[in-house]
Amino acid sequence: MHLLLPNLHYEVELVVALGxxxxxxxxxxxxxxxxxxAVGIDFTRxxxxxxxxxxxxxxxxxKGFDQSAPISSITPIVDDxxxxxxxxxxxxxxxxxxxxxxxxxxWSVAExxxxxxxxxxxxxxxxxxTGTPSGxxxxxxxxxxxxxxxxxxxVEFDIVS
Numbered sequence: 001m002h003l004l005l006p007n008l009h010y011e012v013e014l015v016v017a018l019g020x021x022x023x024x025x026x027x028x029x030x031x032x033x034x035x036x037x038a039v040g041i042d043f044t045r046x047x048x049x050x051x052x053x054x055x056x057x058x059x060x061x062x063k064g065f066d067q068s069a070p071i072s073s074i075t076p077i078v079d080d081x082x083x084x085x086x087x088x089x090x091x092x093x094x095x096x097x098x099x100x101x102x103x104x105x106x107w108s109v110a111e112x113x114x115x116x117x118x119x120x121x122x123x124x125x126x127x128x129x130t131g132t133p134s135g136x137x138x139x140x141x142x143x144x145x146x147x148x149x150x151x152x153x154x155v156e157f158d159i160v161s
Contacts, residue, residue: 031082038073
């Protein structure tokens with residue numbers, strides 16, 4: 001994966017793939033809009049983020065840039081869309097850096113969908129990154145990232161300059 005590397009940080013996240021959409025979706029109904037789940041890496045360019053913060057400008061370019069959000073294949077979920085206590089983990093060069101359980105998420109998937117639908121019209125095909133456990137850090141050329149969510153999938157790649 002070719003990325004600009006000054007102070008580039010990784011975050012492993014659960015990604016929700018929507019199979020339907022709408023606005024003002026009730027939390028109790030939200031999971032019916034889920035098509036499936038994937039493992040995602042949310043990269044952040046901390047150099048751009050810090051410069052934007054210091055100048056009082058938005059820092060969306062630090063989060064949204066080419067190749068900033070690779071994901072695994074989407075695993076369709078037909079029956080139980082509740083995630084239970086699945087493990088989410090990221091290893092950097094075979095050393096575990098992030099390791100948590102999805103039941104530790106601050107907001108449930110249903111709550112995230114309901115909240116976002118208050119501000120945006122959600123549509124079929126939308127992908128929602130849901131947040132990351134502790135252990136975020138930077139990468140360097142030659143590093144290997146491996147991320148997994150039990151029962152959902154995994155993504156693995158090398159960082160090249």
